[in-house]
Amino acid sequence: MLDTLVTATAPSPPVVDDAALARAAAEGDTRAFERIYRRHSPRLYALLWRLCGGNAARAEDVLQETFIQAWRKLPQFRFESALATWLHRLAVNTALMELRAATFESLDIGESGMDVLAEMAETPRCHATGMDLERALLTLPPRARAVLVLHDIEGWKHQEIAVELQMAVGSSKAQLHRARSLLRTRLGDA
Template identity: 55%
Template sequence: MNALALAMSRPEAPVAERANDPDSDTVRRAASGDVRAFEDLYRRHARRVHGAIWRLVGGVDARAEELTQEAFVRAWQKLEGFRFESLFSTWLHRLAVNTALMDLRSRKPAEDREDPLGEDDVLPQREHRARQDLRIDLEAAVAKLPPRARAVLVLHDVEGWKHEEIGRELGMAVGSSKAQLHRARGLLRRALGDEHE
């Protein structure tokens, strides 16, 4: 799947932004084989990479950590191909998301349950819910979405991707991406609506 992971055609960052990439020196050292420099890059970006992957895999800690490791190993392998045409953080984030999507693509379609949020999954009623409670419930509800619907929702509503990009990476039509997003939002509203009016 390395070839698919190579397809990182994220729009380029503005020239001024690229010139100010705070990672550029460290990236050059890492690309020349300096593992300590690469560890610096890991320390700077691990939380963001892991955050994106964790949400895409439905909050499964062990899987997210495994894929985060995989993403950084692939980044090391592909540093030779990084041409500073975007910010390193953008390139790395794209690669990380792609790593998680490859995991998603390897799943059987049957794992995409039609009704993932059943009666047993209704979130517990509480009084005086605060914003923090909503966030926790929302994370839990997102994690229980069918994998593809979750991927579309996370990429569009959390990561800010366009439907065209999502469709390209997930191998689906733009219309399908929009339909999956509509479905995912509907499932989330159904899960949260009664408790967060």
């Protein structure tokens, strides 16, 4: 007789797509909106952290403002694009409004940050290079930094950046060139 081991696994809960969650949240379902937040906030935070010049508190504030706006605007969401795309645009627009309203402060590293920097000074050069790049990125003008982050880190095309930042495609390319040139100069590779 053939012995076989059969394991029964509980079926995993069905994955609810973004469109269904958005529809439910638009009708006031806070649990659906919480799922949207949990699903999309990590990626949006990473984007906002870079756009905010590495200021974690500012990025968190912009992230929260993004989701407040999303809650208010979900009833008008027309499902012409993916929810992730819509949230991404909303986050970028919120960050850019913040950039226009005030110049981002430099990164406040505090005492614990000083410990991290001290440790990094003792590590091999490859780690310090990453820190040098992050610091140089923080010094870029806001529009140039936004174009660099969206193009080189997020993988956006110049056409998408131009639409989102309300500039000509040529301006997007010029800002990217400017950002890269400034980074090379600040990193000593010019």
